[in-house]
Amino acid sequence: MWSFAKALLAGLGLILLPVTASAADPSGSFGVVSDIHFDPFQPPQLARDLRTIDTGRWSEQFSRFPAEPASQWGSDTNFVLLQSxxxxxxxxxxxxxxxxxxxxxxxxxxxxxAASAFDVAVGSVEQRRFAERTARFVIASLTGALPDKPLIVALGNTDSECGDYEIEPGGEFLAETAEFVRNAAGSERVAADFNESYRAGGYYALRHPTVENGVILVLNDILWSRKYANRCGGNGQDAARLQLQWLRSKLAEQAANDAIVWIVHHIPWGIDAYSTLHSKARNCRAGIVPFLREDVTGDLVDLLRSHAGRMEMNFSGHIHSDDFRLLLDKDGQAVAVDKIVPAISPVFGQNPGFQLFTYDVRSGKPLDYVTYYLSNLSSLSSTVAGDWRQEYVFSEAYGETEFSVQAVARVWKDLARPGLVRDAYRRDYNQRHKPLSTADLPAYACAIANLDVESFAQCHCAP
Known part of the structure; x- marks a missing residue:
């Protein structure tokens, strides 16, 4: 197997190093942290100082300010919450x-x-450079918290110097963050085409840190979003098309060599249940809001479906809640799962949270996970420590032996009837701040496995 994996990954431009897990104990663990949304403008006057000093001194600068509370529900992550x-x-x-x-x-x-804090125009060089520096600060803060641990970073919709959903393919933000993203994952681990693909659109491939014949594909699906607009350039749709071609090519390579694939991206598969429920459209079907452009969704679902047998893990964030998406084959059987992980930012009304997974190092299959959440956000401050607690273990909360595609499919089906599974899903969706309402639950349950507008309409809009 070692010689086979070595030949496989060498062909993909990925360098293979020996894995450390022993044959006697093939299980490993990894963390998933998402949606920090760091706000360096709290307090507002601090940003003026930060723009003139090295990011390595930012934490020291924040600490000089008087004690203040952590950002609360409805706000993004300030320094107090970030440190906690x-x-x-x-x-x-x-x-x-x-x-x-x-x-x-x-x-x-x-x-x-940033424009307001610096008294400059949106789009100014000063505003754009500060976005790049802040992104690098957050990446450095994460790697500093877990030194010597590979950090695999995908970009989200706010990760741009231009604006929300406005990343510029080939632009300065990608050029200025490339080194930090590459070094965080491990320069020896990323694919040979990293510079080309990341600078073109913020996507890249890397050798799995532990799974011998595993590859992780990191996507920038902001390029495929219905909201995406390249206001700083003119080749956004070209970049979106090229990323899909790149993904198709990479998956074909893995299939030819029987490799294990994990996919990391930002936007969940399928339908935005929240926006759909709050739509003011004239009828139910017209109010359905897909996350991605419909022309992309069809091609993407077909592509993922054709390679589902080798996709052991998929991760996304974006909605700030703890949820799942299931990919069904044409017979309606679940063949892959996309785990949507909690956020650190409480801007949408959830408690901050993150997750710890266990997995089989030899097969790349997930085994279980535990969620941790901040239970005292309302009292957290510079002088009051955060109370981060274990929220739940998947297998215990849902009565399963492990976390798997089949286990999530059973959870999804159990949401149709009252019971412990439904109660656990509603309670933990917002990391125990406010349970998901029983009135909204059917739409969220429909969104788990109905990824296109037609199937979601049949589930959600049926009389």
């Missing part, structure tokens, strides 16, 4: 093999907040 989260991550994920970050380093409205 980093402390919990350093403690709970100390023994992991690696960490996955499915996107959103920067706060919402970053570009307008």
């Amino acid at each position: 989260a980093l402390g919990a991550i350093a403690e709970r994920l100390a023994d992991v093999d690696f960490v996955i970050y499915p996107g959103d380093l920067l706060s919402h409205s970053f570009e307008t907040d």
Whole structure:
């Protein structure tokens, strides 16, 4: 197997190093942290100082300010919450093999907040450079909390110097963050085409840190979003098409060599249940809101479906809640799962949270996971420590032996009837801040496995 894997990954431009797991204990662990949305404008006057000093001194600069509370529900992550989260991550994920970050380093409205703080125009060089530096600061903060652990970073919709959903393919933001993303994952681990693919659109491939014949594909699916607009350039749709071609090519390579694939991206598969429920459209079907452009969704689902047998793990964030997406084959059987992980930012009303997974190092299959959440956000401050608690273990909460595609499919089906599974899903969706309402639950349950508008309409809009 070693010689086969070595030949396989060499052909993909990936360097293979010996894995450390022993044959006697093939299980490993990894963490997933997402959607920090760091806001460096709290307090507002601090940003003026940060723009003139090295990012390595930013934490020192924040510490000089008087004691203040952590950002609360409805706001993005300030320094107090960031420090508390980093402390919990350093403690709970100390023994992991690696960490996955499915996107959103920067706060919402970053570009307008920066322009206001610096009294410059949106799009100015000063505003754009500050976005790049803040993204690098967040990546450095995560790697600093877990030194010597590979950090696999995907970009989110706020990760841009231009604006929300406005990443510029081939632009300065990608050029200025490339080295940090590459070094975080491991320069010896990323594919030979990293510079080309990341700078073109923020996507890349890398050798799996531990699974011998495993590859991780990191996507920038902001390029495929219905909301995407390349306001800083003119080749956004070309980049979106090229990324899909790149993904098709990479998956074909893995199929030819019978490799294990993990996919990391930001936007969940399928339908946005929240926006659909809050749509003001004239009828139910017209109000359905897909996350991605419909022309992309069809091609993407077909592509993923054709390679589902080798996709052991898929991770996304974006909605800030703890959820799942299932990929069904044409016979309606679940063949892959996309795990949507909680956020650190409480801007959408959830408690901050992150997850710790166990997995089989030989097969790349997930085994189980535990969620940790911040239970005292309302009292957290510079002088009051965060109370980060274990929220639940998947197998225990849902009465399963392990986390798997089949286990999530059973959870999905159990949401149709009252019971412990439905109660657990509603309670933990927002990391125990506010349970998902029983009135909204059917739409969220439909969204788990109905990834296109037609199938979701049949589930959600049926009389």
